Amino acid sequence: MKKGLKLSDVLVTIVIAVAFGIIYILWGSIYYFAKPLGLHVDQLIYGMWFIAGPVAFLILRKPGVALLAEIAAASGEFFLGSPWGLTVLLYGVVQGLFAELVFMVFRYKKFNMSVAVLAAIASCLGSVLMDFAYGEIGALSTWNLSLFMIARFIGSVFFAGLTAYYLVKVLETTGVTNLVRPVSSKDYAELDQK
Amino acid sequence: MTVTNAETWLYKINPSLKLFVLMVLCIVALFIDDLNYMINVTMGVLLIFLCFTGHSIKRIILLSIPFSFIFISTSLAMIFFGKGETLWFEWGLISITEESFMRGLLVGFRALLFAALGLTFSLTTRPVNLFYSLMQQVKLKPKYAYSFMAALRLIPIMMQEFQTIRNAMKVRGFERGTGVKSIYFKIKAYSIPLLSGSIRRAHRIAVAMEAKRFTDTRDRTYYYDFGFSKYDQGFILYFIILLLAGFFLSIQFPLVSI
Numbered sequence: 414m415k416k417g418l419k420l421s422d423v424l425v426t427i428v429i430a431v432a433f434g435i436i437y438i439l440w441g442s443i444y445y446f447a448k449p450l451g452l453h454v455d456q457l458i459y460g461m462w463f464i465a466g467p468v469a470f471l472i473l474r475k476p477g478v479a480l481l482a483e484i485a486a487a488s489g490e491f492f493l494g495s496p497w498g499l500t501v502l503l504y505g506v507v508q509g510l511f512a513e514l515v516f517m518v519f520r521y522k523k524f525n526m527s528v529a530v531l532a533a534i535a536s537c538l539g540s541v542l543m544d545f546a547y548g549e550i551g552a553l554s555t556w557n558l559s560l561f562m563i564a565r566f567i568g569s570v571f572f573a574g575l576t577a578y579y580l581v582k583v584l585e586t587t588g589v590t591n592l593v594r595p596v597s598s599k600d601y602a603e604l605d606q607k
Numbered sequence: 608m609t610v611t612n613a614e615t616w617l618y619k620i621n622p623s624l625k626l627f628v629l630m631v632l633c634i635v636a637l638f639i640d641d642l643n644y645m646i647n648v649t650m651g652v653l654l655i656f657l658c659f660t661g662h663s664i665k666r667i668i669l670l671s672i673p674f675s676f677i678f679i680s681t682s683l684a685m686i687f688f689g690k691g692e693t694l695w696f697e698w699g700l701i702s703i704t705e706e707s708f709m710r711g712l713l714v715g716f717r718a719l720l721f722a723a724l725g726l727t728f729s730l731t732t733r734p735v736n737l738f739y740s741l742m743q744q745v746k747l748k749p750k751y752a753y754s755f756m757a758a759l760r761l762i763p764i765m766m767q768e769f770q771t772i773r774n775a776m777k778v779r780g781f782e783r784g785t786g787v788k789s790i791y792f793k794i795k796a797y798s799i800p801l802l803s804g805s806i807r808r809a810h811r812i813a814v815a816m817e818a819k820r821f822t823d824t825r826d827r828t829y830y831y832d833f834g835f836s837k838y839d840q841g842f843i844l845y846f847i848i849l850l851l852a853g854f855f856l857s858i859q860f861p862l863v864s865i
Contacts, residue, residue: 420821421813424754428809431758432765432802445673448680472806485755491725492734492759496673497718498725499633546637547717549685552710554702557688580802583795589803592810 418477425593426469430482433465434489441495453557456564460572462504463536466512467529467573471581474594476521479532483509504543511539512573530574537569613661617727619838622737623744629724632846636720642713643861647853649720655845656723660730670730674722682715709863734759740833742825750823757812761805768804772797 418426440461447455469482487505495501512532519528541562544550550558584590617625632652639645657667689711691704738752776796 418750419813420750420754420817420823421810423750424757424813424816425806425809427751427754427758428761428805429802431762432805435762435765441673445676445680453684481751485758488755489758492729494670494726494729496677496722496726498722499629499728500718500721500725502630502725503633547714547721549710549714552685552689552707554688554690580798583799584802587799587803589806593806 418475418481422473422475422478422593423481426473426478426482427485429469429472430465430485431489433468433482434486434493437462437465437486437490437501438493438495441497453561453564456561457568458572459540459565460533460537460567460569460574463508463512463533463540463569463573464577466509466536467532467577468581470512470516470532471524471529471577472584472590472593474521474524476517477513479516480509480513483512483536500547503547504540507539507543508536511535526575526578529578530570533569533573533577534566536573537566541565615659615661615731616838616841617655617659617731618661619836620842621744621833621835621839622732622740623833624835624839625728625732625842626737628843628846629728633721633724635850636717639717640713641857642709642716642863643857644853645713645716645720646862647856648849649716649723651849651853652720652723652727656727660727662730670726674719674726677722678715678719681718682711684711685714686711712863736831736833739829739831743829743833746825748823749821749825749827753816753821758809761808764808765801765805768801769797772800 440458443458444455447458463483465486466479466483470479483505484502487501487509490501490505491499512535515528515532515535516523541550550561553561581590636645636648639648660667686703686708687701689704689707691702691706691708693705694702695705695708696703735756738747738756741747742749742752776793781793781796
């Protein structure tokens with residue numbers, strides 16, 4: 414087996430990511446509606462912006478896919494004219510990198526719900542780190558900052574963790590995942606003569 | 608997207624270089640903590656965005672609406688809930704201090720700067736040009752560049768499929784339902800066919816490309832060729848002057864005293 418992603422893997426990842434890029438753009442307008450409500454209600458839906466990485470990884474199950482997907486989704490969002498501009502690219506890289514690290518720690522061998530949730534939390538952590546530099550959130554008063562963190566944390570677990578996991582689980586029933594996943598030893602065993 | 612507009616000098620800059628310069632500027636902006644300096648730099652970038660993108664003033668104003676939204680919402684959260692010593696106003700949970708007000712403005716201007724930079728780039732650069740240039744100047748692997756270009760081409764098809772599913776749902780009367788259960792059903796009914804269809808299509812395209820001997824070698828020939836020109840030097844020079852002049856002006860003629 415040759416290492417690295419094949420053309421097919423890259424293309425499938427990027428197409429999935431661009432599809433999520435469109436959702437990211439639409440999500441921006443929902444975010445505006447939630448923002449004036451104050452008290453960080455908007456942070457509850459922030460987690461949607463981390464979903465591309467876990468979904469792409471759970472579909473393709475290959476190294477590097479989560480990072481590529483999150484960068485591609487961010488670039489898609491950027492090209493379609495996100496009002497956040499270049500911010501999304503910087504955030505996308507950091508969020509993708511953090512999710513990828515989680516999958517790497519599990520040696521790209523775990524595809525269950527807990528690893529998806531862990532990746533979501535890692536992406537959340539990455540975005541918070543970026544916010545300290547970009548949004549100066551460290552200067553918020555303590556109660557407000559904790560509210561902010563808790564809201565974003567809950568949102569990430571729900572959207573990027575649980576939703577991503579169930580989405581892929583339903584997608585598996587359509588059979589499309591067999592097309593793009595690497596063959597496992599189980600597949601070889603089925604080919605053996607009984 | 609096909610929109611008619613005049614091609615200004617911003618279009619003639621090498622796309623990779625443009626992206627790189629704007630990225631560097633964004634990272635520099637992350638470390639600017641002085642409000643006066645930030646305002647000066649933002650003004651310089653807004654000047655480019657408003658005057659040199661070659662789009663009609665009407666479109667520019669339309670695109671600026673979400674901008675102002677982000678500016679207001681980003682700064683307000685910090686102004687209302689930020690930490691600070693010198694109290695100006697207090698009402699319930701809200702406490703406005705001098706420090707939080709200044710920091711709120713700083714964060715707002717930073718958001719404005721990032722948005723203006725990003726939109727200036729995406730308004731004056733065609734994605735195809737960017738990916739050709741990335742392959743030639745940054746040595747991006749062709750498989751990534753061509754995958755991106757193919758994926759961007761698939762967006763209209765995805766939109767069309769979305770419309771088809773929507774019409775089918777309307778005919779069957781699924782659109783009328785309300786409540787959490789119906790939202791859950793709708794999300795599933797839209798996302799799963801769209802995703803699986805896209806994955807199948809992407810896989811087919813990849814197989815077809817490989818069948819036509821698409822290879823990942825870098826010494827290939829290109830339909831578009833990109834190099835550097837005097838516009839690139841002018842572009843870099845503009846931002847260097849902006850950063851230096853903005854710094855001196857912020858010391859000599861501060862707009863707000865901190």
